[in-house]
Amino acid sequence: MLDLFAGCGGLTRGFVDEGDFRSSGAVEFDRSAAATYAANFDPTGTHTFAGDIADFRDVPPVDLVIGGPPCQGFSALGRRDPADVRNQLWREFVRVVRDSDARMFVFENVDRFAKTPEFDLLRAAAGEGGQLADFRTQVFRLNAADFGTPQKRIRTIIVGSRIGPVSAPVASHARRPTANLPRWVTLREAFLSGPVVLDPGVRDEWLPESFLDFQGRSVPGAFKLRDLHVTKRYDLTSEIRYAHIAPGQSRLQLPEDLQYPCWRRDPVGRSDVLGRLRWDEPGVTIRTEFFKPEKGRFLHPQWENGGDQVNRALTHAEAAVVQGFDDRHVWCGSKAEIARQIGNAVPPPLARAIARVVGDRLTAA
Structure with missing residues (x-):
């Protein structure tokens, strides 16, 4: 082929x-x-x-x-x-x-x-x-x-x-289980009991220092899936903003003082922006900028009011798992380039x- x-x-x-x-x-x-x-x-x-x-x-x-x-x-x-x-x-x-x-x-x-x-x-x-x-x-x-x-x-x-x-x-699989088909695979199953178990508390920020030659030019990689379990550092205001959003909610639930000015002018549009995923459902369509919570429903599903919270977007590894990749697949490029590859796959x-x-x-x- x-x-x-x-x-x-x-x-x-x-x-x-x-x-x-x-x-x-x-x-x-x-x-x-x-x-x-x-x-x-x-x-x-x-x-x-x-x-x-x-x-x-x-x-x-x-x-x-x-x-x-x-x-x-x-x-x-x-x-x-x-x-x-x-x-x-x-x-x-x-x-x-x-x-x-x-x-x-x-x-x-x-x-x-x-x-x-x-x-x-x-x-x-x-x-x-x-x-x-x-x-x-x-x-x-x-x-x-x-x-x-x-x-x-x-x-x-x-x-x-x-x-x-x-x-x-x-x-x-089916949305609702039947006699012949199990229900859709959930994020809980994919992240915590699938072929690659991913620690939700990860705080690594950078890819490992690694390069290979591809057709005469140096390219970052090849990275294993676990190498992609990286996030970014968020400022305190962003983390406070994310902490207000429970699973299934979005920026619509933020108090007015945490809304961006453009959101105050448009109080009902873009309802998925800054959305948090749910553990017991599949994820939404992965896009190329899944690592930016403001781009869609990409906040990690772990959230307990007053308890353990994971206030960040999906890591590259988590997004790859949501796309159905396992740890056999390796990746080349910068963080932004690999994110684009994952979102387009x-x-x-x-x-x-x-x-x-x-x-x-x-x-x-």
């Missing part, structure tokens, strides 16, 4: 975990993310293309192309500018699928991508008279929590095939579920 817009390799991690998939190449513009991908799946760095996909011309023949073009041009959190050049990157995806002679492709993007003109154009490309006329597409709207990720994250998945349709990915448990049905079709063909 070939992974386009590969990021840190969340999609590849899920497909490789299914056992029958092997990475033959990756394309990623962000050098630190490309280094992370290579550290996990391409130790020699020889088949990771760190550059603009428009310049990627030596396309290898593969069975499968996977990838998720940058979503900021479509995201409800962005400007949703129709002229955003990122909205056109799906065309490069189509070109590489054609040039690779792949039998199938998997295209991942944000939920609202299915409501854009680009969605219709992509499906038309895999229709009569299109560049991928021998492909037929299926569209799935999937919530990562339904597949064992401790996070509510909804994504549009388009599977293209010229060897026959795939079955719908089968959920492994496809959760590996979701990727595994997709890989299962794609693998079944490729095997049967």
Whole structure:
């Protein structure tokens, strides 16, 4: 398989975990993310293309192309500018699928991508008279929590095939437990009893001093997941502000003297800002600036009025666990670069579920 817009390799991690998939190449513009991908799946760095996909011309023949073009041009959190050049990157995806002679492709993007003109154009490309006329597409709207990720994250998945349709990915968890399915994985289970137990009292601030060579340039890393269990120092006013917010609450519950002036002018908007997570639910969608409490519902769930409190945002390690990564995955880059990689990643448990049905079709063909 070939992974386009590969990021840190969340999609590849899920497909490789299914056992029958092997990475033959990756394309990623962000050098630190490309280094992370290579550290996990391409130790020699020889088949990771760190550059603009428009310049990627030596396309290898593969069975499968996977990838998720940058979503900021479509995201409800962005400007949703129709002229955003990122909205056109799906065309490069189509070109590489054609040039690779792949039998199938998997295209991942944000939920609202299915409501854009680009969605219709992509499906038309895999229709009569299109560049991928021998492909037929299926569209799935999937919530990562339904597949064992401790996070509510909804994504549009388009599977293209010229060897026959795939079955719908089968959920492994449910919002409410049933006779056949356990409930969604909660943050308590993910942080305190999962494959990586994380101490909520962490106060480390810096990544270890470590570097590796990636394609002739030095890059920070490779860091293990526990190395990413880092936070930042907050001033006293911020800690007092965070201490007022119980699980499930947000900046709306702050007394007026702790509100920022802009919040006083807008007393009801942005209700998730400065929100605290709940132990017994999955997390919300991890974004690239999860380490800033003012950016969303990212305060640690540990809170007891008058008792033990953890008044900080999620650490990088916690955010990676919420995305479904375990301690096999290593990371390269600065704190800010790794945060961007984590926030942009496809959760590996979701990727595994997709890989299962794609693998079944490729095997049967």
